[in-house]
Amino acid sequence: MAHSKLASLLQASKRVQVGDPAGLQEKIRKMVDGGTSNLQFIVDFDYTLTRSHKNGTPVDCSWGVLENYKKLGPDYVKKTNALRSKYHPIELDLSISLEEKIPRMVEWYTQANSLLTEAGVHKDWYEDMIKNSTCELRDDTDTLMISLEELKIPVLILSAGLGDLILEILKHYQLVHTNTKVVSNFCNYDEEGLICGLKPPMIHMYNKSESSIHDPELEHRHNVVLIGDSLGDLHMAEGVKNPNVILTIGFLNNKIEENLEKYKENFDVVLVDDQTMEFPLAILEEIKAKTSS
Structure with missing residues (x-):
């Protein structure tokens, strides 16, 4: 080598x-x-x-592609932001044990996915979501x-x-x-x-x-x-x-x-x-x- x-x-x-x-x-x-x-x-x-990020500006992850899509509206964004504020720090906190984290992650995903149904997300939206996102x-x-x-x-x-x-x-x-x-x-x-x-x-x-x-x-x-x-x-x-x-x-x-x-x-x-x-x-x-x- x-x-x-x-x-x-x-x-x-x-x-x-x-x-x-x-x-x-x-x-x-x-x-x-x-x-x-x-x-x-x-x-x-x-x-x-x-x-x-790109040149210091954060870019969308795959969830961000979805959550920032214009057709979803402010109510969806408000609810997903509230979930992220609650659960994302738990995911990142290295002092919290895996046993404690897992049920909280299941809570987060369950609630986040129910919001997709509530928001009326259509599978035909995906292509347009990606074109309008910052994901790279x-x-x-x-x-x-x-x-x-x-x-x-x-x-x-x-x-x-x-x-x-x-x-x-x-x-x-x-x-x-x-x-x-x-x-x-x-x-x-x-x-x-x-x-x-x-x-x-x-x-x-x-x-x-x-x-x-x-x-x-x-x-x-x-x-x-x-x-x-x-x-x-x-x-x-x-x-x-x-x-x-x-x-x-x-x-x-x-x-x-x-x-x-x-x-x-x-x-x-x-x-x-x-x-x-x-x-x-x-x-x-x-x-x-x-x-x-």
């Missing part, structure tokens, strides 16, 4: 923080030795595949996703958001690929196309993992690159059959000074306020180079 893009990123970039350099090098070695045929990617969507994928996300498709590496996108909208965002960016599967909350619709509830099971921040699905294609892929933006995302690889190595990459988007050490303790690599997929792409290139050599 002496002269590779990955090596230079690890050595020179303040954006790339590593708590255990020797441990990371060992994981990278195992990934490279295993090649692309043993590899799978497990990725969060909001603020992971998508940017958290991180730089090089398209390059990464296209490379993974070309190499036939499975990508599992796990999200506590709205799966219907996430698929529409991927479609908008022409990134709906056969190697990619989205595990998220998908809606039921009535005969008129209005949301009338969610298909079970509810996916929230702390139960999204590979154990949510049974995909034979993944069973022989024991090397995992996991990418997320919260400590809860570290559970996404639960359910991977006989893992050989799980390399975790965490985007640290906010409260950087407060959370950096905690992230470095838990993720193999922490990407500090990085709005690109440059590092995951460098990991993939490293594995690909060895496989094709």
Whole structure:
């Protein structure tokens, strides 16, 4: 790895923080030795595949795409803002235990989803919602996703958001690929196309993992690159059959000074306020180079 893009990123970039350099090098070695045929990617969507800001201005996550849509009106916005003000600090508070958080997250999602029905959201709105939103994928996300498709590496996108909208965002960016599967909350619709509830099971921040699905294609892929933006995302690889190595990459988007050490303790690599997929792409290139050599 002496002269590779990955090596230079690890050595020179303040954006790339590593708590255990020797441990990371060992994981990278195992990934490279295993090649692309043993590899799978497990990725969060909001603020992971998508940017958290553009030039300092916050941008929409997938929920924001929906909540900021003009047809929903001020009453919907007022109610969703009240829910976020109540529950989002609980999600972000690292001092609150998982056992305490989970029932509160279920409360939040249940109430948020009932508001969609109350507001009369129609599935035909999604395309216009995205066009009128500020949601953007991180730089090089398209390059990464296209490379993974070309190499036939499975990508599992796990999200506590709205799966219907996430698929529409991927479609908008022409990134709906056969190697990619989205595990998220998908809606039921009535005969008129209005949301009338969610298909079970509810996916929230702390139960999204590979154990949510049974995909034979993944069973022989024991090397995992996991990418997320919260400590809860570290559970996404639960359910991977006989893992050989799980390399975790965490985007640290906010409260950087407060959370950096905690992230470095838990993720193999922490990407500090990085709005690109440059590092995951460098990991993939490293594995690909060895496989094709």
